[in-house]
Amino acid sequence: MAVRLHYSATRSLALSPDEIAVARGLVAAHNAAFPFEAELLTLSHPGDGALHGTTTLPAQDPFATLLGLAHWCRALTEVRRALPGTSWQVGVDGDPVPWDDEVGFGWPEQRDPALLALLEQGRTVS
Structure with a gap:
């Protein structure tokens, strides 16, 4: 079953053209660093102050x-911070992804280096 991440601003x-270029550059950099075989982030053609997109999360394994x-979440945090004054909606299959002004999108567990290392280790074992 595919899990989808939806985002809009x-x-x-x-x-501005400069803001669009910055947002696209950030997305391109995070796409290049994405370590899974899965759909990448895309941004719709931004017009009239809006952009949106969706992607399917990797499904090779739960890790x-x-x-x-x-x-x-790290990628969308950077894009949001690069576009001041935007109002964002980010969700996973209809459930909102939390925003924290200090650390960005996501849940605390996603920022725990020890847990992320365990998840990465779990991928190599399975």
Whole structure:
């Protein structure tokens, strides 16, 4: 069963060409570093101050799904921070992904280096 990550951002002012380039550059950098065989992040053609996208999380194993989600949460955090004044909606199959002003999108477990290492280790064992 595929797990999907949905994201959108809106604001009253249109995104500038420079902002669009920065957002696309961040997404490209995170796509290049994505360590799984799965769909990559895409951004819709931003117009009138909005952008959105969706991606399927890796499904090779549960560890890959969780590690992939952590990766994309870091990516969307950087994009959000690069686009001031935007209002964001990020969710996994209809459930919202929490936002924290200090650390960004995701859950505390996704930022725990020890847990991430265990998940990575679990992938190599299975």
